[in-house]
Amino acid sequence: MNVEEVDVLVIGAGVTGIYQLYRAREAGFSARLLEAGTGVGGTWYWNRYPEARFDSESYTYGYLFSRELWEEWRWSERFAGQPEIERYFNHVVDRFDLRRHMVFGARVTAAVFDEAAGSWTVRTEDGTEHRARYVVAATGILSVPFIPDIEGREDFRGEQLHTGLWPKTPVDFTGRKVAQIGTGSSGVQIVPAIADQVASLTVYQKVADWCTPLNNAPITEEEQAELQAGYEEIRDRLTTSVTGFLHRVNRRTGEEDTPEQRREFYERLWNSPGFTKLTEHYSDLTSNPLINAEWCAFMANKIRSIVTDPETAERLIPKDHGYGGRRPPFITGYFEAYNKPGVRLVSLPETPIVRITETGVETTEGVIEADTIIWATGYDFGTGALNRLGVRGRGGLPLEEHWAEGPRTYLGVAAAGFPNFFFPGGPHGALGNNPRYSGDQVDLVIDVLVQARERGAVAEIDPAAEQKWTDLMNDSDSLSIFLRSSYFYGANIPGKKVSQLLNPTGRRNLQKKIAEAAATGYADFFRAVP
Template sequence: MTSRTHDDVDVEVLVIGAGVVGIYALYRAIEAGFTAQTLEAGDGVGGVWYWNRYPAARFDSESYTYGYLFSKELFDEWKWEEEFATQPEIERYLNHVVDRFELRRHIRTGQRVVSAIWNDGDNLWEVTTETGDTVRARWVISATGGLSVPHYPEIDGIDDFNGEGHHTGAWPHQQLDFTGKRVAIIGNGPSGAQILPAIVDIVEQVDLYQRTPTWTTPLNNAPMTDEKRAWLGDNFEHVVETLNTSPSGFLHPPAGKFSTDDTAEERQAFYEQIWKAPGFGKLTSNYYDMTTNRETNLEFCEFLAGKIRGIVTDPVTAERLIPKDHLFGAKRPPFIKDYYESFNKPNASLVALRETPIVRIDATGIETTEGHRDYDIIVYATGFDFGTGALTRMGIVGRDGLDLSVDWEDGPFDFGGFAMHRLPNFFFPGGPHGAGGGNYPRYSQDQVDWIADTLIHARADGFDRFEPTAEQEESWMTMVETLAPLSIFSAEHSHYYGANVVGKPKKFLLNPGGRAKLHEILREVTSTPDYNGALEATRERVSA
């Protein structure tokens, strides 16, 4: 193949995905003066908030902490309606951002990427979509995230159902009418738990199929008041500083104490306060040792179990809803209004799949070992191929034979949760080992900022290739493997280990070192000459 000149690319920076992180990556690239384009599989922007439009889909991070922080004007002008916004408002917000900063002309929708192949001789990526279009780019930022490939349960006959069947992660755009319908919800994670109370009062019957109970606690949502908006605006710098530096990426005030600082009676009173805390405040405002002291966590779990028994009137159902196999926080805890109360309704029931497994789905409904139930609608709230799903399906081929779909068969390995050795000029913020729990956009935008700053540095100093060294990658993965057993999210049967997907290797998919470790390793890299060998100038070789 004839070598192209250094400038013979269609675009300098190609972003894949127009979700929260992808929009920000595009903004940073355009702001820095790069030519940039985004390829988006959907017909609109929003990413997970474009696809997940099921009833009651909403943030479980406070709206103003999840949104963008790069513009004080944007922060002030968007008036969030609720502390935890619903999907329609989130989608409106992201479209507003795209239009306000004139990004839409750089976004091509309906362009699902099917291959991304590194051309080492010409030092560029050749990215092809389902439509057959190919884009040549110097740098690629794949902002496809960890929640973009819906996972359907491995159940016989799933395609035989004659009613309506929809995954919460691929919900139809037309409104689905649940009125008077018989509904099955398979899965009790955040999406399944959100849908149940949203439809229980209008359906004829709803059965929630639960494999493993989770520690579901109240979201404690509230309307946004003018006073709260004024406080946020007046304290914008403080808000940004806190969100950009706190380990969790939230504004929640810390408890300021350990469990041992309180008596048994004081701890029970404190747990009552935590029960009423908003969203992830159940974790971030809890005792400092809640995530490290097993006895403290067990005591809080018993407190939560008492709440469940006090809400659910049927004692058998209540016991089935109480987790017995993990501590609070070991799996991502759903934050939902009226979840347990829904099971007190006469038309709602819980099907415990550990006791009565599903045998098959047929044309009219679901058969378990207990019998058959007819349904009009089946909701698959069964999560995603978390962390790696989108990346391993994009046909990514790096240098020296690296094929992501093959090389990650036994689990992913990377640097910083967003780059790889033998994958030059390719970044995947929000990928495996990127987030450590907490407010995901804050972690991912940390990565995007570092990527954008690196591209600016490369351009200024004459570099046109970035690739982590094998030593940098090995150091990061050693940290992941060493600290994973100590992480609060260490339940190996959770999606954080890929355990929800049959056949997927059980590998820890978060950053157990948290945000502090991410910042530490990025500072180390940028403080060494030429980014410790990760940056390379190939201009003369490419132009030859």
């Protein structure tokens, strides 16, 4: 059997993996990328459900490394939909001749470090082996769909779909009775997209979230011209932005305005695009309970004004957390969908699911018939994909065992005991627009690889450096606005240790620590070499 050997093996063809492959090739490494799917795009390859789209502005999500790429690609909408996003990643791959370095349909099942050779052997599902000096697992944080273990799921005779494993062929919901379980960021996009097609749509909600309008719009010709002309300024702003967005930070506190001024401000925010409702809000939104409660009351009244059935409206209003406690979904026509005669909301805390039957979903109030079940139940966030790669480091140490009590990382890119192994875009990295954070990490990884090549050394981080960064992540909950019951802590996965999966210290601190590491010649990446 022929075993291909390369310098750098990248796993995953999402936004991070594509950039990692590009940087590795530009730095003169031989490189290969393995992708489980049959195309590129990562999240935007697998999530092709109706109305899947960005809630980060399109032009802030894409790549910034090439002026030519920036100028030749024109996003059609402020928040692009999945088909356009997938086209973009295919354009990038072909524009920079990266496809010939990719292997599709190659799901990784094992990655084992050979201590004698100082390299990795990576095996895919079909038994093919690859050997590489360095492995970069760009597997993403939202790439392992989660379906709860509900009794009877295997007995259902109809069609079952998960938002993260949506079929490539269009799904026709015309005249079908649909049960949708879950109302997170994906679920709230699907409901209005199919509400007019179905015979009935029953939505099962575990937790109500503070949903606000996405306020999408086409990008006008005037805006296109401004984007084209502003490449350097936009690149520089996004490279340094704390959130990874182009949004303007609001230094004003809520109590500096009168109640009337605040109401006007809330109205402007309600009609503003996407994450500006969080990033451009009053600076004390998450620290001043009175301002947060007032904003929540404003949103609750908006929901009541849209949803005609008072009981449904109340079920859609969160009662257990303020704004920012959970990842806020953004919607287009979601609340209005509940005014349609065939759409019904079931609150699971009030009416729990007992089992899935052959013909539908049984709750404590009885069975509701369904032809199709949509599982909009989220992902094993942060560590899910990495823990399933079969990674074995020094002494055969399993990564999933090393992370049994939660992830242990240095700068969110490497773990002690796993030489020449990196995972940009994984846990302990981001707290904002993910591609901007993972881009910082990819650049860090390439700099370390160049150092390793020049030194002829194995890159293996100092356990003390890992401990220090991990402690910082776990001890910084006070900096995080998210509840420990959210999926950002893994709380949605039964049996998973609840632990910090984000970087609550933010991008500024990450960039500072990367700069400090560079100033030492990345010493912490080489101190642990025997």
